[in-house]
Amino acid sequence: xxxxxxxxxxxxxxxxxxxxxxxxxxxxxxxxxxxxxxxxxxxxxxxxxxxxxxxxxxxxxxxxxxxxxxxxxxxxxxxxxxxxxxxxxxxxxxxxxxxxxxxxxxxxxxxxxxxxxxxxxxxxxxxxxxxxxxxxxxxxxxxxxxxxxxxxxxxxxxxxxxxxxxxxxxxxxxxxxxxxxxxxxxxxxxxxxxxxxxxxxxxxxxxxxxxxxxxxxxxxxxxxxxxxxxxxxxxxxxxxxxxxxxxxxxxxxxxxx
Ligand code: PEP
Numbered sequence: 713x714x715x716x717x718x719x720x721x722x723x724x725x726x727x728x729x730x731x732x733x734x735x736x737x738x739x740x741x742x743x744x745x746x747x748x749x750x751x752x753x754x755x756x757x758x759x760x761x762x763x764x765x766x767x768x769x770x771x772x773x774x775x776x777x778x779x780x781x782x783x784x785x786x787x788x789x790x791x792x793x794x795x796x797x798x799x800x801x802x803x804x805x806x807x808x809x810x811x812x813x814x815x816x817x818x819x820x821x822x823x824x825x826x827x828x829x830x831x832x833x834x835x836x837x838x839x840x841x842x843x844x845x846x847x848x849x850x851x852x853x854x855x856x857x858x859x860x861x862x863x864x865x866x867x868x869x870x871x872x873x874x875x876x877x878x879x880x881x882x883x884x885x886x887x888x889x890x891x892x893x894x895x896x897x898x899x900x901x902x903x904x905x906x907x908x909x910x911x912x913x914x915x916x917x918x919x920x921x922x923x924x925x926x927x928x929x930x931x932x933x934x935x936x937x938x939x940x941x942x943x944x945x946x947x948x949x950x951x952x953x954x955x956x957x958x959x960x961x962x963x964x965x966x967x968x969x
Contacts, residue, residue, distance in 0.1 A: 716751065718923075721951060726757065726760060775804070877922075878922045892924070928946075930956055
C-alpha cells in the first residue's frame, strides 16, 4: 500500500513568528497521527525552516523546502543548497513548482539537476508537473505530462524514481479556486502512473506516490482522495491555516485508512 502524503506549500507567506504559531497548532492537531497510513509535510519559506524544524521536534510532521539549487556550494548568490536544507531540518524539497517554471525560469533541465542533487544528498524530491489551461484546451495535457516526466526524470534508475514523490498540479487549478474534478484528476494520475510504468516497470509505478495539487480544500478532499491513483495532496492556500489544513489531513485519513 502506498502511504498517503499531504504537504503544505506555504509559498511566500508567513513571517517566522507566524510560521511558528501555525506549526505549533498543527503539532497539537496531529500529536497522534496514524503514520502507517499518512505522512504530513510542511514547506515554509527558507527563512522559517530552522524555527519550524525546532517546533516539529517530537512530532510526526516532516519539514520540506520549496526549492533548492543543484550545486553543492559556491558563489551562487541567493541560492540555497541541499546541505543547508538538511542542516535546517528538511527531509523533503519541492522541485519544479509551476510558479517557479512560470516566473523564475525553471526548466525541465534545471528540475532534473535539482532532483539528482536532492536524491544524492538524501532529500526526498516532490516533483511538480502539470499543464496550463491553454495546453489542456488544445488537447496537449498528456504530452505535457510526458515532457515533464521524461525530461525531469531523465537518467534516473527505477530505484531513484521510487524515492521521488510526483505532484500532479494542473496550472489552471493552482490558487484559482478551480479544482480538477475527481474524474479529471484520476484520469491524469492514471496516465502518469501508466507512463511511469513504461519508463520503469509496473511494480515501480505502483510503488510511486502521486499527489494532486490545485485548490484542494477540506470540502473537496474526500472525493479526490477516493480516486485510486491519488496518493495525497500538495496544498497551497488551504495549508495556511491550522483549521483548514488539519481538516484536509483528517479527511484524507478517513478515506485512506
Ligand atoms: C500549490 O501551491 O502547489 C497549490 C496547489 O496551491 P493552491 O492549493 O492554493 O491551489
